[in-house]
Amino acid sequence: MDSLSTKSQLDMARNVHDLGSINKMREAIASGDETVLQEAAQQFEAIFVQMMLKSMRKAQDTLADEDSPFNSQQVKFYRDMHDQQLATDLTSSGGMGLADIIVKQLGQSEDGYRPASIIRSDGNLSSLNDRSREQVTHAQENVLASESKGAPAARKDVMFESPQHFVETLRPHAENVAQKYGLDAKAIIAQAAVETGWGKFVIHNADGSSSHNLFGIKANRQWQGEQAVVDTLEFNGTVPEKQKAAFRSYPSLTEALDDYGKFIATQPRYQQAVENAQDATRYAQELQKAGYATDPKYADKIMSVYHGDRLNGLMP
Template structure:
């Protein structure tokens, strides 16, 4: 009777649209029924098959007639439901064999399959980059530790007391440049906030005067103005490294923001970003792709500030 009950529970779990299927699987596991492993493996294989069907559907949609009644959202909704159930039914009848392999390894029923409990650790793809991961963690821990102790670079200091002061001061300059070059003022301020920690870590000259450089723009051979040489954290193949670099120095914040707009719009490498200034997400992504910064998470950091409650509370 118990076996019959478990069998019914597993049969019902095969319906992917049954919202109680997960609970039924749990009940089957609690009953001690070994066949539940087979069911779990089949559902895992079903997910894999469903992903393949979804990829094929996307390729088909790209060539579909947009005006066709069979290309409506309603049709796609029910089509996806059908594909989900189809994937489950296909795997329940033998499928691709992936479920059988999972059962043999997880169930440890055959000596020819290495038990899951003793699989070597380098089966985890993250461990293939273990040295890089360790190096990144150590570098980040060093930076965080120094910040927590209040230790700052001698060439960087705060220009603003609060983020509110930072935004209110920059806003008129950012709006002016945004209107001139067709940019997003909030995206400009968000980038400056990431570069300087809301104005807490602004590059200063050797005499202690602010460079007003809020965007980390370096002084190349074509720059004829003042410079400030400071330590900076650059990423090489994802690994942060401390280097010295020369940055542009300005007489005022207005000059700095104007130079940013001019720098972005006149550099050929940022042409793709300039064409996407109306979309902050695309704009920042193109900036990173063009090599504006070596930080692999640069664009996502800017967008995190862009969508933050702090900035939106000051610039709706």
Template sequence: MDTMQTRSQLEMARNANDLGSLNSLREAIANGEDEQALQETAQQFEAIFVQMMLKSMRKAQDALADENSPFNSEQVKFYRDMHDQQLAVDLTSNGGMGLADIIVKQLGQNNPDYTPASAIRADGNLSSINLQVKQQVASARESVLASASKGTPSAYKAPLFESREAFVEALYPHAENAAREIGADPKAIIAQAAVETGWGQYVIHDGEGTPSYNLFGIKANHQWQGKQAVVDTVEYSQGIASKQKAGFRAYDSIEASINDYVDFIRSGARYQQAVDNSHNPQAYYQSLQQAGYATDPAYANKLMAVYQGSTLSQYNP
């Protein structure tokens, strides 16, 4: 008799428009029929899913319906939605889409072939897995960069000039010739090289001690066919700095480095605005930053501070 009573209560719970259906479901649980109550709850959840699917289909139909049709009135839609609710319940109670069975097996934990619901989410394990994935990606990236480099992975940064004055003196003649190509002030180009290399104190050298003469931090992309060196560099992502390994172009002289910089700026479509503003150092630097030349959010301000600094302003070629 108890089983028949429970079955009756569960059948009442299948009435989508019966406001007391949830109470019937609670009473069935109170009678100790947890498995049957779980099955019914899973079917109702699947019914909600089917109802949402039917509702989306109805909306698509309404978009093409005639507004003046009597079958498109609000009253008809109201009763139609009630019908769809009950239809969804009836469909799921007779087999449905199989979603209810999966829920029962997961939550009921009575089938060894299914993972218990308590083990589906394990945030601690997920964070560990994510950390391992990041480490594997970083290791793979370093391996690719090292194997792709025509230089040596043991490259390092070292001074190339004795002083700031020596740095400016060595760069100015080549910067002056290159600046004419884009209509810029030679000191504006030297200021960028000063920021990228710390006034020539952090120039990339290969493992044998040969300087790369990379004065502008230009990386070796897939289009670069010359020599390169892989070193640690600081990149910014959403304002947060992080150390990464990257391959940088290597040159045979200061002149080659400056000439390649000008070609790099002129040939890149994204730097067209910078070329147009080359006569104005501040606008030129801002355009470079906006075009993504560097990830440092304060890049343009740093360039301008060096350009207006005493070392360059006092230099008289």
């Protein structure tokens, strides 16, 4: 009797013009009847079919005769009501098969379908992303451990006395690199200022000597020179995260800036940046697009320094 009562409630719920249909669905759920999932899936499919019919009607209305009595608002009102009920009736008798797929996926009644727990928890995307980030971080730490094995701890420290000292020291090197690789010397210095805070946070080796790495260039597997492992700030989307990374270490500023120019000019992913090097804004944007830094505001920060009074007062 209970099963027949629930079936009756679901049959009544198929009437889209019955304002109590939602309550009837809730009562069926409370009764523990598993057939309610089938009914909910059919109603979802009915909404989809209804949207299709509505789109078709709109296309028909654009070609209809405005003076026709069959094109009045009253006729359209009852026509839409009919389409709503028609969509429900169509899906209850087989429909497009969308309801069956929903039941199989949410009901876990067959193999080969993603578990309902994933669907009902919004795909568990946040936990999956967290797990992915943990795996990437773990892998990164293992790589750094192998690449920098035996490397002494490094730190970031002051290398220049002031912004003026920073610009005056870098300017001749930057101009040579700009001429050699077709870049903008002022943009080079602006980027170095962003990377090091005007020379206040330059990577230093464990013995206190400077790495001369002013551009945050990391020591990948192709790098055969010295390296320094320090904490760095990377962005996961818009969220900053502290990580350890191995960076290139140079014996002089001349070699450091020349390596920067070579790095930008020879990497295929920075080709667009090099081609637009005479447009500082475009250059910075192309560097960011190519993934030079994970900071989502990286290009804006470079241009803020580039157009700022401090740099322009020292290097017009």
